[in-house]
Amino acid sequence: MVMDVKTASGLFCTLILLGAVLIPTSVLAQASVLSNAVQVKENMVASVPRPAQEAEVQNKLEALAKKTGRRPNILLLVVDDLGWGDPGCYGGGEAIGAATPNIDFLAQEGLKLTSCYSQPTCTPTRSAITLGRLPVRTGLYRPILAGDKLTQNPWDTETSLPTILSEAGYNTLLVGKWHVGEAVGMRPQDIGFDEYYGYYRAQKEYVQAYDKRRYPDLVLDEEKYAKYLSIEQSQGLEHGFKNGETKLVKAIRSIDDMANADRLLKEFTVKKLSELAKDDQPFFLQHSFMKPHADNHPPKDFEGASASKYPFKDAVVEIDAYVGEFIKVLERTGQLENTLVFFTSDNGPQTDGWPDGGYTPFRGAKGTGWEGGIRIPGVAYWKGMIAPGQVSDGLFDLMDIFNTSLHLAGALDSMPTDVYIDGIDQTAFLLADGGESMRDKIFVWSQTDFLAIRMYEYKEHFKVVTTDRTFLNIDMATTDDLGLSPWVFNLYVDPKEQYPVGHRLNPWVASLAAEAKAHAATFKKYPPKKIGL
Numbered sequence: 351m352v353m354d355v356k357t358a359s360g361l362f363c364t365l366i367l368l369g370a371v372l373i374p375t376s377v378l379a380q381a382s383v384l385s386n387a388v389q390v391k392e393n394m395v396a397s398v399p400r401p402a403q404e405a406e407v408q409n410k411l412e413a414l415a416k417k418t419g420r421r422p423n424i425l426l427l428v429v430d431d432l433g434w435g436d437p438g439c440y441g442g443g444e445a446i447g448a449a450t451p452n453i454d455f456l457a458q459e460g461l462k463l464t465s466c467y468s469q470p471t472c473t474p475t476r477s478a479i480t481l482g483r484l485p486v487r488t489g490l491y492r493p494i495l496a497g498d499k500l501t502q503n504p505w506d507t508e509t510s511l512p513t514i515l516s517e518a519g520y521n522t523l524l525v526g527k528w529h530v531g532e533a534v535g536m537r538p539q540d541i542g543f544d545e546y547y548g549y550y551r552a553q554k555e556y557v558q559a560y561d562k563r564r565y566p567d568l569v570l571d572e573e574k575y576a577k578y579l580s581i582e583q584s585q586g587l588e589h590g591f592k593n594g595e596t597k598l599v600k601a602i603r604s605i606d607d608m609a610n611a612d613r614l615l616k617e618f619t620v621k622k623l624s625e626l627a628k629d630d631q632p633f634f635l636q637h638s639f640m641k642p643h644a645d646n647h648p649p650k651d652f653e654g655a656s657a658s659k660y661p662f663k664d665a666v667v668e669i670d671a672y673v674g675e676f677i678k679v680l681e682r683t684g685q686l687e688n689t690l691v692f693f694t695s696d697n698g699p700q701t702d703g704w705p706d707g708g709y710t711p712f713r714g715a716k717g718t719g720w721e722g723g724i725r726i727p728g729v730a731y732w733k734g735m736i737a738p739g740q741v742s743d744g745l746f747d748l749m750d751i752f753n754t755s756l757h758l759a760g761a762l763d764s765m766p767t768d769v770y771i772d773g774i775d776q777t778a779f780l781l782a783d784g785g786e787s788m789r790d791k792i793f794v795w796s797q798t799d800f801l802a803i804r805m806y807e808y809k810e811h812f813k814v815v816t817t818d819r820t821f822l823n824i825d826m827a828t829t830d831d832l833g834l835s836p837w838v839f840n841l842y843v844d845p846k847e848q849y850p851v852g853h854r855l856n857p858w859v860a861s862l863a864a865e866a867k868a869h870a871a872t873f874k875k876y877p878p879k880k881i882g883l
């Protein structure tokens with residue numbers, strides 16, 4: 351299908367709609383004058399060179415390696431559906447009824463990122479971190495569901511972060527939520543992690559079978575309930591090993607079981623962090639909380655623990671307490687100075703289930719390409735390596751964790767060369783005093799729709815997710831094409847994206863559009879994978 355697209359700068363370009371990915375026929379592969387980024391390799395997104403801070407950080411890492419005699423550990427903490435505005439260090443916390451002293455501590459003693467970006471929903475973010483690639487390229491942009499007839503296992507032709515880190519001598523563990531496929535061959539223990547201990551799905555997908563107040567038409571209807579159980583595969587807490595056995599450790603059979611899920615995960619990670627301290631090999635441990643994704647049910651000791659007393663807020667307090675326990679165990683076992691801790695959320699708040707949802711000061715929420723959907727908390731803490739009190743508005747995409755982890759593991763040479771890599775090595779940004787980001791653009795996608803580009807403080811939308819109810823950002827949303835002008839916002843003066851200035855900012859409209867075209871051109875040489883979704 352061929353269609354004409356008129357850009358705001360008055361230029362016409364012919365685009366071929368292949369699937370839903372726009373690919374220009376006459377490619378302007380070069381970046382715009384606005385960008386300082388340099389493309390070092392054909393299969394890698396351009397990054398901004400910062401030689402001075404890279405040298406500073408290299409010296410720092412070498413000095414640490416001399417002291418410890420080993421590579422650093424990485425503890426990645428991913429919460430589910432926490433909003434940018436929820437933690438105290440981002441203006442939430444006590445002010446909105448759920449204090450977060452431990453998350454705030456990480457920010458006070460480390461680096462707080464104010465422009466950290468995820469994908470709009472759970473599955474794409476998790477796959478993007480694991481592969482350093484946009485989900486539209488890999489096909490892993492939504493959960494693989496019963497009834498999907500895949501033409502290939504998407505993981506078969508990918509090289510995952512835990513696979514490379516394992517080869518580099520790391521212990522690799524995933525604890526908690528996965529949500530990127532639960533069939534054999536697609537589970538964490540099948541795609542590179544040495545060990546998996548967690549739940550394949552989101553909280554709601556388990557607890558809906560037991561919450562008769564919220565889902566009476568399922569729980570109280572025997573016939574429907576029997577049908578539901580007949581298609582239900584994932585039962586609860588699974589424990590599996592690479593090339594080994596996977597066992598159901600504890601089935602979810604009640605609301606109480608779900609309420610206690612994060613506690614079990616926390617206990618496992620605390621035990622593992624103690625054991626790993628005695629191991630010769632460093633670790634990459636991703637702890638993915640179940641909470642505060644709806645539906646939240648507090649365990650007994652966190653019921654009413656927040657000032658607000660609402661289940662979502664109690665969940666935030668519970669998460670914060672467990673973050674504090676992880677830091678304590680790293681300290682107790684002498685690993686704090688050799689471990690990068692990165693705390694983040696997999697997408698913006700899910701507002702459709704309000705008030706069982708988080709807070710963002712920005713427009714939109716989970717499921718959209720507005721800032722509320724994709725701008726999330728991001729805190730890097732590393733005692734002795736990141737100076738306390740750092741705050742940066744430099745751009746960071748959670749896919750950058752892929753490249754950054756490879757750098758820390760000394761495994762950058764194992765970067766895949768046969769596929770396009772969208773992540774950027776941000777080691778120097780995170781660790782340098784007053785570090786500056788190596789990334790000058792964020793590309794915003796929802797499944798196979800290219801929605802927007804952010805560059806510096808400007809954001810240009812090509813498609814938007816529109817809603818006609820403030821809170822229904824998923825359940826009553828549509829993705830719309832735009833009119834004559836793309837919608838351009840200056841996020842510094844209009845952080846809520848309310849006043850488009852597209853045809854008043856002509857130079858930047860054209861530059862941002864040129865960057866978007868160059869991005870689209872990468873799909874020509876590296877076509878998106880078709881997996882049958």
Ligand code: CA
Nearest residue numbers: 430431472696
């Ligand atoms: Ca999520």
